[in-house]
Amino acid sequence: MSLVGKVVIVTGASSGIGAATAEAFAKAGAKVVLIGRNEANLKTTEAACKAANSKAELLLITADVTVDAERIINTTIDRFGQLDVLVNNAGIFEGGNILDIDVDQFDRLMNTNMRSIFLLTKLAAPHLIKTKGNIVNVSSASGLRANHAMSTYCCSKAAVDQFTRCIALDLASQNVRVNSVNPGIIVTDIFRYSGPSPAELDEFYKRLKKMHPLGRVGEPKEVALAIVFLASDSTSFITGANLPIDGGRHVVSSLIVD
Template identity: 75%
Template sequence: MSLAGKVVIVTGASSGIGATTAEEFAKQGSKVVLTGRNEANLKATEAACKAANSKVELLLITADVTVDAERIINSTIDKFGQLDVLVNNAGYGEGGSILDINVDQYDRIFDTNVRAVFLLTKYAAPHLIKTQGNIVNVSSVAGLRSFSDLSVYCTSKAALDQFTRCIALDLASKNVRVNAVNPGLIVTKFYQGFGISEEDYVKHLEYSKSTHALGRVGQPKEVADVIIFLASDSSSFITGATLPIDGGKHAMCPR
């Protein structure tokens, strides 16, 4: 897939889609920068990457994307001297009706899902221009469709989708591609952040079989495989795309 030797940053690499994506880049022979807030989980991802490719070159950066964007990019350049792919995977969500939520929730969600992506993209862009690299943003079907009690999260992902398209146009003349993936319900620990109990989560997974046209929920590798595709030369004529990986959920209009 033309990714051997490429320097790749994966934010939110400590779990879920990010951890699996980092492992898949390691299999491709990429040099992978793993960033996340949980150092223990990052080390688990590191071990998985090494198990996938014993010769993989890795850099672990324990960091919070909302405050450490410049350090993440600078540390990558200091270590590897270049940057080829930025995967903006780190995300955050909370639920609640507009009658109950407050501005602090808005700020927490937008700081991670939009502002941090802006900063990482801003600092990474000059380096990506040098390598004619690319960016893959991890958005959500929530950016494409509307859901009650998720207004701020949905709005942040819609903003990320529009940001993806606009930056794709900004950087097209520099041969830097920018795309996004929009997962449906993927089996990860992400939903714990919404305050859902394990019992309710299991029920929600079962219910979600009916809200995804293929009759099931997704697995992290199904998203990681598409991220790999978009980061590689196999997608050399794709930019500004927001690609649903959601078993057809975005196309459904349940009654």
Template identity: 75%
Template structure:
């Protein structure tokens, strides 16, 4: 898909969709920058396993505070940037009757403000290479869920940001798209505070909330990220593409 030798940043590459995307880019022969708050050594090892010649750069940092550092370190190492995958995301549960402003700020800072900063710092370099951006949003940006108002709002904002920046950068031949995953089997739900029992029940319930009758796997999202980042999608920009087994078109009765 014409990704060999391309320099790709994947934020939130420590686990889940980010780890799967980093591995997929390495498999395509890209030079992959892995960023995350946690030591992503196993992601690095997985990339090497699928492509022993993969050129990798591991940056430990927080996208809310280290956006400029992530872009600068990448350019210092590789001299260019071709693809930015804004995958790092954060969620918290709570009704408007319970959620507080600190929770609101944490979610919005990671899911919206950090993406703005990374995009701003990356854009001049992407213009030089006529590269592209893939944002990892959520079906929560397309649908409304009680108890997840802040998370849904942050992802809806990310979708609109995707469309607006696509228009800003289209004259420079830089494409900007987003994927909107449904329920994917990752550590995300445990980070929301679900117990093992609650997570098992939630994933079982997903059989009825997704038209295809199951939750998704990280590699199923990674495959679409690869497609949007490659020349195979050269005439696609400003798209928000559901990878959700049909969840966004479900109308529960």
């Protein structure tokens, strides 16, 4: 996969897709910078990366992507001297009908899910130009289609997709590729944080299996492997792409598959 020795930043690496992605890059021989707000969880990811590759070079940065973008990039360059791949994975989820939500929710989701990606991309771009590196943004299937009572989340992810396409054009002449992945329902902590009980969460996943033609929800590793694939030299002629990893959800006309 031509990732040995490459320096990769993975935001939101403390759990879920981010943790699985960091582990996959470490296994591929990359030098991985793990970004997250929860130091204890980052150390768990660090242990998983070491288990995948005992020789992996890792850097843990406890940080909030909404306020620490400059520190993240500067600390990475100070340690490794270069940057080859930026994975913008950190994100949050909140739902609610437009009649019930407030502007604070909109601001929170756009600040974390989109503005932080703008800041990290802006600061990382000069370093990626030097290495002819690339960016992979983690969007969502919800960026590709509308969902009831999820307007702020859907809009934030649709913005990520359009940003991906625009920045792919901005950086193409510099040989920097920019792509995104659009996961469907993946078993991660993002839904648990929104407050359901374990029983409610199990029922949620069972119900949402019907939304995916393959008849199941996804696992973080399945998204992680696609991210590593897009970041590798194997996809050197792919840029500006939004890749659904959703069990076929994006191709059905209804939310429920019989």
